[in-house]
Amino acid sequence: MEISFAGRRALVTGAGKGIGRATVLALVRCGAKVTAVTRTQADLDSLTLECPSITPVCVDLEDWEATAVALRDVGPVDLLVNNAACAMLQPFLEVTPEQFDKSFSVNVKAVFHVSQVVARGMKARGTGGSIVNISSQASQCALRDHAVYCATKGALDMLTKVMALELGPHQIRVNSVNPTVVMTEMGRLGWSDPDKAKTMTSRIPLGRFAEVEDVVNSILFLLSDKSNMTNGVTLAVDGGFLAC
DSSP states (O other), X not given: OOXXXXXXXXXXXXXXXXXXXXXXXXXXXXTOEEEEEESOHHHHHHHHHHOTTSEEEEOOTTOHHHHHHHHTTSOOOSEEEEOOXXXXXXXXXXXXXXXXXXXXXXXXXXXXXXXXXXXXXXXXXXXXXXXXXXXXXXXXXXXXXXXXXXXXXXXXXXXXXXXXXXXXXXXXXXXXXXXXXXXXXXXXXXXXXXXXXXXXXXXSTTOSOXXXXXXXXXXXXXXXXXXXXXXSXXXXXXXTGGGO
């Protein structure tokens, strides 16, 4: 199935590494003009060297005012991928207010804000658009030491549905992708121990973790016209984990 984004403008947050970086490169290959947003200048510099056609934006999305300023002049956006997130894992009884606030600020509040900025432009132009939020299987399955992370992703899934409900009349589709553990560089480091990995892969019918490409392909599908009637969906990319 060939997907083309020729003539479309995309914005990807958390674009410096992992899924975000791979999504930027895939969108460019499909013909999109991409604005890449991340808080780490070194990551933006290396991404720009690899893909000179992108528009780089360096901003900490936790900062509401700085984000508003940084996105003010990015121009029209047709496709948005809210990928930026953080995962700070603690036992429930040890979670601090600072850890709680930071997780919700990045994983929910920043998505809310960036989506508002982009969707207002989509509505004003009357051309519609597609938004994909990167959630997790953790939104629907309790995991030890993931109390705050699970809560943020559960909130993100419901935010996705409400956005789909309210923005749908303006032909703006909103969906989420909910992967299992993904073999990014960080994922490989965190799950390289075979015994630790087995505790998770034994619960996945396909018996393996997701590769970055598996997630990116789902993002591209939901952004594209191939999914024109798909709205308000949480798409599991988990090898069947949530089916068990």
